[in-house]
Amino acid sequence: MKEVRYFYVPDAANQVELPIEEATHALRVLRLKGGDEIFLMDGEGSFYRAEVTAASSKRCLYEIKENMPQKRAWKGHIHLAIAPTKMMERIEWMAEKATEIGFDELSFLNCQFSERKVVKTPRIDKIVISAVKQSHKAWKPVVKELESFKEFIQTPRPGRKFICHCYEEVEKKDFFTEINSCSMDSDASQDSSASQESGADDITVLVGPEGDFSIDEVRLAVENGYESVSLGTSRLRTETAGLVAVHMAHIARRI
Amino acid sequence: MKEVRYFYVPDAANQVELPIEEATHALRVLRLKGGDEIFLMDGEGSFYRAEVTAASSKRCLYEIKENMPQKRAWKGHIHLAIAPTKMMERIEWMAEKATEIGFDELSFLNCQFSERKVVKTPRIDKIVISAVKQSHKAWKPVVKELESFKEFIQTPRPGRKFICHCYEEVEKKDFFTEINSCSMDSDASQDSSASQESGADDITVLVGPEGDFSIDEVRLAVENGYESVSLGTSRLRTETAGLVAVHMAHIARRI
Numbered sequence: 396m397k398e399v400r401y402f403y404v405p406d407a408a409n410q411v412e413l414p415i416e417e418a419t420h421a422l423r424v425l426r427l428k429g430g431d432e433i434f435l436m437d438g439e440g441s442f443y444r445a446e447v448t449a450a451s452s453k454r455c456l457y458e459i460k461e462n463m464p465q466k467r468a469w470k471g472h473i474h475l476a477i478a479p480t481k482m483m484e485r486i487e488w489m490a491e492k493a494t495e496i497g498f499d500e501l502s503f504l505n506c507q508f509s510e511r512k513v514v515k516t517p518r519i520d521k522i523v524i525s526a527v528k529q530s531h532k533a534w535k536p537v538v539k540e541l542e543s544f545k546e547f548i549q550t551p552r553p554g555r556k557f558i559c560h561c562y563e564e565v566e567k568k569d570f571f572t573e574i575n576s577c578s579m580d581s582d583a584s585q586d587s588s589a590s591q592e593s594g595a596d597d598i599t600v601l602v603g604p605e606g607d608f609s610i611d612e613v614r615l616a617v618e619n620g621y622e623s624v625s626l627g628t629s630r631l632r633t634e635t636a637g638l639v640a641v642h643m644a645h646i647a648r649r650i
Numbered sequence: 651m652k653e654v655r656y657f658y659v660p661d662a663a664n665q666v667e668l669p670i671e672e673a674t675h676a677l678r679v680l681r682l683k684g685g686d687e688i689f690l691m692d693g694e695g696s697f698y699r700a701e702v703t704a705a706s707s708k709r710c711l712y713e714i715k716e717n718m719p720q721k722r723a724w725k726g727h728i729h730l731a732i733a734p735t736k737m738m739e740r741i742e743w744m745a746e747k748a749t750e751i752g753f754d755e756l757s758f759l760n761c762q763f764s765e766r767k768v769v770k771t772p773r774i775d776k777i778v779i780s781a782v783k784q785s786h787k788a789w790k791p792v793v794k795e796l797e798s799f800k801e802f803i804q805t806p807r808p809g810r811k812f813i814c815h816c817y818e819e820v821e822k823k824d825f826f827t828e829i830n831s832c833s834m835d836s837d838a839s840q841d842s843s844a845s846q847e848s849g850a851d852d853i854t855v856l857v858g859p860e861g862d863f864s865i866d867e868v869r870l871a872v873e874n875g876y877e878s879v880s881l882g883t884s885r886l887r888t889e890t891a892g893l894v895a896v897h898m899a900h901i902a903r904r905i
Contacts, residue, residue, distance in 0.1 A: 468883045488743060495890045530885045571901060627904060628723045630785045635750045642897055646826060649882060 400425060400433050401528050403535070407435040407443050411456055418455040421447075433457060438527065438535030440465055465533030469497055469648040471554060471596025476502035476547055477637045478604035479511045489634040490519050493641040494526035494536055497649075503541040508606035514541045544612055547601075548619045554597025557624045558616040559636060560608050565617070570624040570640065574598055574647040596648055600624075600640045605633055655680060655688050656783050658790070662690040662698050666711055673710040676702075688712060693782065693790030695720055720788030724752055724903040726809060726851025731757035731802055732892045733859035736765045744889040745774050748896040749781035749791055752904075758796040763861035769796045799867055802856075803874045809852025812879045813871040814891060815863050820872070825879040825895065829853055829902040851903055855879075855895045860888055 402417040404410055413421055421427045427447050435443040435457070444461040475498060479486050490501060501523070503514045520538045527535045557570055601608075601616065608616075617623055626639050657672040659665055668676055676682045682702050690698040690712070699716040730753060734741050745756060756778070758769045775793045782790045812825055856863075856871065863871075872878055881894050 492890050492893070495884060495886050496894065497884050529887070532884075627900075629750060629752050629787075629900075631750050632784070635747050638747070638893075639751065639897065642894065643901070645882075645884075646898070646901070 402433060402435050403438060403524050403528055404435045405438055407437040408459065413455040418453065421455045422450055440533050442533060468650060469645055470650055471598060471648050473498040473641060473644045473648065474500040474599040475637055475641050476504050477602040478504045478506045478509045478633065479514045480633050481510045481605065485634040487519065487522050489637050490522050491526045492638050494523050495530045496642050497645050498536055498641045500537045502539040502547060504544045504547055505541050506544045506604050507609040507612055509604045516540055548616050548621060552599050553594025556599040556621045558601045558613055558621040559624055559626050559640060560603060560613050562610055562613060565613050565623050567623050567625040570626050571643045573624060574644060598644045600644065602633060602637045602640055657688060657690050658693060658779050658783055659690045660693055662692040663714065668710040673708065676710045677705055691788065695788050697788060723905060724900055725905055726853060726903050728753040728896060728899045728903065729755040729854040730892055730896050731759050732857040733759045733761045733764045733888065734766045734769045735860065735888050740889040742774065742777050744892050745777050746781045747893050749778050750785045751897050752900050753791055753896045755792045757794040757802060759799045759802055760796050761799045761859050762864040762867055764859045771795055803871050803876060807854050808849025811854040811876045813856045813868055813876040814879055814881050814895060815858060815868050817865055817868060820868050820878050822878045822880040825881050826898045828879060829899060853899045855899065857888060857892045857895055
């Protein structure tokens with residue numbers, strides 16, 4: 396039995412050829428030939444069954460045979476905005492694992508106590524694409540460039556917005572309890588497509604750097620409509636907190 | 651302000667000296683001297699405030715000043731039994747992250763489709779200890795040696811037992827829904843110490859190797875009282891499935 400081969404091809408329906416990296420893999424590793432069946436993922440909700448029509452040493456042309464639109468596995472838009480860790484590999488595994496579990500957008504924040512001010516987002520994007528393929532996700536999470544904390548929180552966003560932090564002096568609710576109760580309400584309305592449109596199920600959650608957000612940043616976020624929350628009693632590293640937040644959001648929003 | 655220094659000292663109350671590795675760190679890296687305050691974690695529920703009484707080049711003696719028994723952050727015993735992955739570093743990060751989140755026991759299973767038949771558990775135990783210290787956990791998860799799948803499932807265990815797998819032909823319930831509803835019942839009884847004693851809140855969950863359990867293994871587990879479950883619709887790598895299972899159990903049992 397042949398294994399099903401998935402290739403990531405943005406805008407696959409309007410293309411006729413695999414992107415260069417995917418073509419290299421198809422031709423050199425899998426040794427595909429004309430007539431072979433392949434599956435394309437456009438990262439925006441569709442898989443396509445296609446056939447290789449021509450394969451040279453470097454190029455792989457295809458013809459789409461079937462459009463297979465996929466069902467969403469969770470409601471709303473799950474957006475994690477996190478301060479990158481000093482050791483980049485820690486954020487890299489988090490990006491891989493969060494993609495496997497299922498989320499929509501990854502932003503990087505430049506915070507007051509950030510030790511890292513540069514992020515190679517193309518490298519993170521590659522890791523995300525690889526996890527999308529490996530875990531057969533129909534939607535590819537969007538990876539954003541690093542931006543300033545202030546700019547990020549001042550950008551309007553639909554749905555509920557949360558900032559996770561460890562300050563005792565700022566009142567905190569429990570993140571999972573908050574998003575879970577909200578989700579049950581929208582279950583009751585039985586109209587998930589309407590809430591998908593309105594953004595009512597959307598979750599934006601902020602996770603700070605190794606030294607946490609500054610208390611001024613927390614207060615500024617609260618002033619900008621972010622709810623102050625805790626991820627629980629466990630003391631978590633930045634990247635673990637990011638993954639825990641994504642997983643909680645995924646559980647609360649899964650369909 | 652001096653940072654609080656935590657040292658892992660099994661049976662700390664009955665010892666008077668830091669174990670050799672901890673002593674090396676205390677003396678060479680932190681350069682502690684007689685009179686310095688340190689904190690000991692015994693990995694079994696207690697922290698101790700102690701004072702360094704004598705420090706030579708290799709040995710560090712202490713005297714306990716205060717016993718600080720810690721409260722448990724979750725109910726019951728959370729036990730993950732997992733088939734080790736081909737690449738050991740994947741299980742290593744899972745052990746670190748699961749410890750940060752909070753669980754009690756990690757077992758390794760030798761399964762029919764296991765690609766790895768050897769696990770260096772002392773190395774995993776070191777990673778777990780380091781995560782216990784870093785995340786200030788009062789209880790150290792126990793790390794067990796690799797054992798055969800059959801032996802493991804035939805050992806009697808209190809509480810509920812689950813096997814996660816991907817077979818369509820074996821009926822599966824949703825793991826999180828199952829453990830969450832059970833937890834709500836025991837919340838209602840308001841008697842968590844009794845359920846802690848009885849093991850009613852205990853969760854044992856099995857995660858298979860890259861190629862999944864064999865269907866015979868799944869059936870054998872079910873015959874031995876394991877409930878057949880799914881972790882959701884996402885296709886997860888072995889180590890991600892292990893972490894997701896631990897995190898779900900932690901959420902369902904947190905106090």
